[in-house]
Amino acid sequence: MEKNLLVIGASSDMAMGTMRRIHTGYGHIIAHYRRMNSTLGSLKEELGSKLVLLQADLADEGETAGLISGIRGTGLPISHVLHFPAPPCTNQRFPKLPYAAFSGELDISLGSAVRILQAVLPQMAKARNGRVVFMLSFVLRDMPPKYCAQYVVSKYALLGLMRALAAEYADKGITVNGISPAWVMTKYLDTQPEILIEQNAQESPIGRNLVVDDLVPTVSWLLSDGAACVTGQNIYVTGGR
């Protein structure tokens, strides 16, 4: 049965790095992106028609709806889903966070996941085969870091969705899991002060922050046929933090 991978948030360094490593396993990759960039462009050149690019701003409900019909429009049955979207995380004391910081983050990460998965899961269930992987975060572990409540809340909401879907689809051949990395060196960290990034690297047992390639093998394992009996799990990739 042909495997088609749907990637939400494909213009992130993490998504692009992952696609570059794992595309061989799939017939087509349908990749949602928000802003085109050179890396994604060259990946498109490399993969040609195998990589279907769909643009949308997930903060806009209408565009998300458009994305969904775009996915349907490809006529490709989705078997695997990778979910990456998350707005850049800025640090702020709780009382100074506008509620929009919470709702906005939830609409993008949770909203995109709910709407798009509602569109693709029924057909994955009919096919009795599917894999869904959410990019979560080490903040889910125990006591989270201070001063990013909106980020922590949105990751917990995704964790809840992951668990709820894992339970609801466990008897339908579909696994739903998450991967929770420590800080990964990507554009995503641009909003963080350099000293914090440096501090994180020093405090890590491996003496450095993670890079995208540290995560790829775990993502591919969760997407693989061999992980058919692993569901509802949140895998921490932290180098021992």
Next chain:
Amino acid sequence: MEKNLLVIGASSDMAMGTMRRIHTGYGHIIAHYRRMNSTLGSLKEELGSKLVLLQADLADEGETAGLISGIRGTGLPISHVLHFPAPPCTNQRFPKLPYAAFSGELDISLGSAVRILQAVLPQMAKARNGRVVFMLSFVLRDMPPKYCAQYVVSKYALLGLMRALAAEYADKGITVNGISPAWVMTKYLDTQPEILIEQNAQESPIGRNLVVDDLVPTVSWLLSDGAACVTGQNIYVTGGR
């Protein structure tokens, strides 16, 4: 130092049962409610001016803002907060849930918690003393039940808020915790089919569903001075499920 308890969602059976048992420990109880009912009415009669009732529909941003100025209006320094609000949970397959079922539930439970705590926490931090307790749920444990993804997601979001606030306020004399009960016999279960309620009771090691009084001692412990070093914890009260 006088203790003043703020109760959000006071018209729920759980809130009313709790207030009835623990009011003696507080100078005043500021109780938000949505719809007046006879139990709350008689509690008001009983407690008189000690119980300050404030009405608001938390689904309405304006009314929530009004509630906050109402709380400020009392001029009473809040030292303890109990958060109960959650819309009745209906069972539905994931693909059939409108996104409004998620966002609506989050706006009420998470939204009320964020907005109201942002208003009261700074002064609790100045006082270097405070207790916040969230009513969470057993669905947070491990594999959740099927067919209530919107409920699971909103409880996970609150769990995330609880943990984030516990971390941010641990050095300010404020503890933030949650209590996660199994099914409790209250109006809240009216939306559940009787056979499911019966089933739950039979499957419980204690052979029955919980009642509000099963939870009160745990809530009072978390609110007590003696629990000053307990924070970020989610206490399961399930009778051994």
Next chain:
Amino acid sequence: MEKNLLVIGASSDMAMGTMRRIHTGYGHIIAHYRRMNSTLGSLKEELGSKLVLLQADLADEGETAGLISGIRGTGLPISHVLHFPAPPCTNQRFPKLPYAAFSGELDISLGSAVRILQAVLPQMAKARNGRVVFMLSFVLRDMPPKYCAQYVVSKYALLGLMRALAAEYADKGITVNGISPAWVMTKYLDTQPEILIEQNAQESPIGRNLVVDDLVPTVSWLLSDGAACVTGQNIYVTGGR
């Protein structure tokens, strides 16, 4: 129904501090101790015949058997059990730990728990009423500290016993729980270098190490009638570590 409390490891600062605070709730306290000390002596003077002292070295199987017949000999039905025994923890690299460091620690903490609970649980089950509380440790949370593998292993073993008994006795009116504190200032820390103790205090959000009184309210709550629906839980008391 009269409540009789059995305390294993009563000569520890933690046990003595706890008994001093909670003895009023019990008809008798049957307290096992290893070495008499002045504090325990004065507690005995204070409580008189209410406090039954039984000496035994739990490292010695014979003496443990003697202790059990001693408990039976009192003819007092045990309704509540507090388990404290743990050998002082010394830091050592894993490869340098003799296996006796593991088996010795397990024999004392796990061995005493298994043997004594096997003697008292059946009658507690007949009475359809009982409380068991284990003193565990914050090392159970997430990544444990380095260089005390034998200590971590023995605490995990007790956690496992706690969970197994909670499951087996949930339908018999018996709750089994644990309490996991961060560093508590007691004799027990004498084996730790002062700088580590100081370091721990500084790294704690509350700016100090715990004292026994920080734990007592949590222990009494777990032993109370009101906690009848709380079982299999491990409560962290860490001040937000």
Next chain:
Amino acid sequence: MEKNLLVIGASSDMAMGTMRRIHTGYGHIIAHYRRMNSTLGSLKEELGSKLVLLQADLADEGETAGLISGIRGTGLPISHVLHFPAPPCTNQRFPKLPYAAFSGELDISLGSAVRILQAVLPQMAKARNGRVVFMLSFVLRDMPPKYCAQYVVSKYALLGLMRALAAEYADKGITVNGISPAWVMTKYLDTQPEILIEQNAQESPIGRNLVVDDLVPTVSWLLSDGAACVTGQNIYVTGGR
């Protein structure tokens, strides 16, 4: 750098099935076994000198010591370790379990792990490279099954060892993880009544019990270079229980 895999408990169906699938990745496999059987025999024939078989009864301290010198005797630097040993689990009420059921199980599973890892970890640490994987169990999740306290305790003890070693060796290029399967159809289940096995299969979302091949991909991922940043994790492979 040549990879050499040490397998403890190689005569179990799980170990043999795993070795058959993953041997190609290793220069040599040093396999401890207790009793020779035809499957292991034919695997030896197949792999020839690549598979080094060492016999020992881990319940006997002397034989374990002999095993360790046997491992050293091969002169092969161990880079990867798989730990399987666990005595067959029999169901019994807690009060009827002799303490020997606990200590015996611990001596075999924990004792073999401690003694053998103490022998091989230092050199793995010098090489700044290593993988250790423990076979744990789904009983570690939440409320364990009833009537096998000795089994639950020994798995928790191993979980504790896993975590303690993960923390102590995270900065030395060594990862230590566990895999926790639901019931797997192997000789190991021979001690379980058929109806329980059937019941388990029916209650599983996937409608069957696991087979060894359901676990192998997860084991190989944890052993792979790609999992270098995954440590201290316990991966549940349960099909959604």
Next chain:
Amino acid sequence: MTREEVYERLNKVFQEVFDDDSITVNDDTTSDDIEDWDSFEHINLVVAVEEEFSFKIPMGKVVTMKNVGEMVDIIMETGK
């Protein structure tokens, strides 16, 4: 109430619950015969039947009903 009358009303209930007018059930129909008949719809079905025939199906039977025939038996015993 004849068995036929019961089936007439029962078929309507099934068609509504599974939102499929082509469904007709008989004594031997089981959950295997209707694709969407899982634990979730089973509860909805029971609730709908209880409403249609205004009576409560005892817990035990909810779990053990093997086919529609048994359901009809229960309805005819105590349903209205």
Next chain:
Amino acid sequence: MTREEVYERLNKVFQEVFDDDSITVNDDTTSDDIEDWDSFEHINLVVAVEEEFSFKIPMGKVVTMKNVGEMVDIIMETGK
């Protein structure tokens, strides 16, 4: 095999499993009548019955058996 013969052997099984020679069971005996008859001993009981009468009790019936009478019915159907 007569019902009497079954009961003769069955009583021995019960007496061994519950380790109590005073136990005698009849058609109406249920788990409520024997204090130790919980989920754990139920399994042991089934295993012992299967051995004594050398046959397998189908899964479904293991769960739904309401009283010893039903157990005897099953034994007489398929037991030896």
Next chain:
Amino acid sequence: MTREEVYERLNKVFQEVFDDDSITVNDDTTSDDIEDWDSFEHINLVVAVEEEFSFKIPMGKVVTMKNVGEMVDIIMETGK
């Protein structure tokens, strides 16, 4: 750049970060003297200082700086 010039600009930085124009700092000022000076504002402060004086404060010193005096020393060494 004289110590006075540094303090002139540094005071502005402190006033902005802590959003309080009344703040003036000197060699002996420590985090104890400014109520809001916690781990969070310390990072913001360092970032603001780095921008104002366009240079990077080495990690080690960020952690060990005991008072504003030491901060000024670092600025005068390498700041612009």
Next chain:
Amino acid sequence: MTREEVYERLNKVFQEVFDDDSITVNDDTTSDDIEDWDSFEHINLVVAVEEEFSFKIPMGKVVTMKNVGEMVDIIMETGK
């Protein structure tokens, strides 16, 4: 106590802690120069130094000591 005397005793301490008689340290020796000098042995080292020179090294300095030279300075200040 001269710097030489301190080093004489200090070298013994290092040799015992790291259980290696070949070790000799000087002002520039850092944890990088001694393979086993990690967080664990650092604590043991501090404890051993405190015993040998019967004084307490203040918490802050335990963390910030950059090389053995600084350690010797501290010892000469307050050690006996």
